Amino acid sequence: MNRKNRPYDIILLGATGFTGQLTADYLLKQNTPIKLALAGRDAQKLEQVRESLLADNPNAAIPDLLVADSHNMASLKQLCTQTKVVISTVGPYMVHGEDLVTACITQGCDYVDLTGEPQFVSKMQQKYGADAIKAGVKIVNCCGFDSIPHDLGVFFTLQSLEKKLGLEVLQQSSVAVEGFVRGHGDISGGTWHSAINAMPQWQDFIKERRLQYKQQLDGREICLIEKPTIRKLKDGWAAPLSTIDPMIIVQSARRYAHYGRSFSYAHFGVVPQLHRLALTSAAVAGVFALAQFNKGREWLAKQRPSGTGPAPEDRARHWFNVEFVASVQTPQQQNVTLRTLVSGGDPGYDETAKMLAESALCLLHDRTQLPPHFGIVTPAEAMGDVLIKRLQIAGMSFEVK
DSSP states (O other): OOGGGOSEEEEEETTTSHHHHHHHHHHHTOSSOOOEEEEESOHHHHHHHHHHHHHHOTTSOOOEEEEOOTTOHHHHHHHHTTEEEEEEOOSOHHHHTHHHHHHHHHHTOEEEEOOOOHHHHHHHHHHHHHHHHHHTOEEEOOOBTTBHHHHHHHHHHHHHHHHHHOHHHHHTSEEEEEEEEEEEOOOOHHHHHHHHHHGGGHHHHHHHHHTTSEEEETTEEEEEOSSOOOEEETTEEEEEOOSSHHHHHHHHHHHOGGGOSEEEEEEEEEESSHHHHHHHHHHHHHHHHHTTSHHHHHHHHHTSOTTOOOOHHHHTTOEEEEEEEEEEEOTTOOEEEEEEEEEESOTTTHHHHHHHHHHHHHHHHSGGGSOSOOEEEOHHHHTHHHHHHHHHHTTOEEEEO
């Protein structure tokens, strides 16, 4: 079916989950109505979610309900033939995500998700990257807190440097960027389940990351600083943060020449006191150890049921900011430093739903204005500054300090 003639603009798969409901609510609140369908395995739960959403949004267009199973390829292909964009909030993605990506590629629709699972992203790139390019679709992983503030934050930083130095100078410069993540928030049951299911494969992820330590590409050098040192800051302590974000940033750096002739990135989490860093490290180590065993994962899963999350009043107290410090050495040996800041509200839920929904709306409404990059792509590759502008209008801040 021709993309223009499809009955739906966006189909949201996973609408009965906690983040899925927040994303659906965000879409229903848009000033410009879209043709939206909510999809999931359980028709009764979908009806209950729709009733709740319409009670909060009485003037919204009524979304259709579609039954589909993440492990039933026929139902997924039928889903994807009917829409221009698919949003997936169904995790863990290593368990539930691959067939949907395949269906989107074969049926010619764009896709966004909020995975933070590096093994899933790597697998999709290796298995389906070429097919997605050939199909002319944008399969965009990591459109939540993992990794939009970080990926687009670095993109924004380099754009700001380009305005300051000029593209020709920046392309020949050495660029080193450090990201410092601060915030207060919580994680959902779905995110918790994805994390503990990914931990047994963490060593595979580390091996994958090591391939990205230093890469040569068309005369450019792209480097991931895997083990940055702990350091004292004015407001606390910065420690290395092993998330998917640096992997996504490095992929974007390979794409864009304005990231410099050589580019390196280091990623930190900031905590106010050293003892809290020690306690956090010990807790993560304990969870990691338990997650290596089936019984341990079962026990951990029971501690935070899937589909749950904090109350609105708790989310209202949550916040995040990511500070980027870029150090540039130009071909003329001039040293330039630029600081930028990306900030917003509740990172795990409200802002994640906003980022995910705005990514889908960007692919829907702004597709002709987007960078001409297709395949299994990062948010910066797929949408770049067009998505940054959308997020700024929606209340997120991208600023030069």
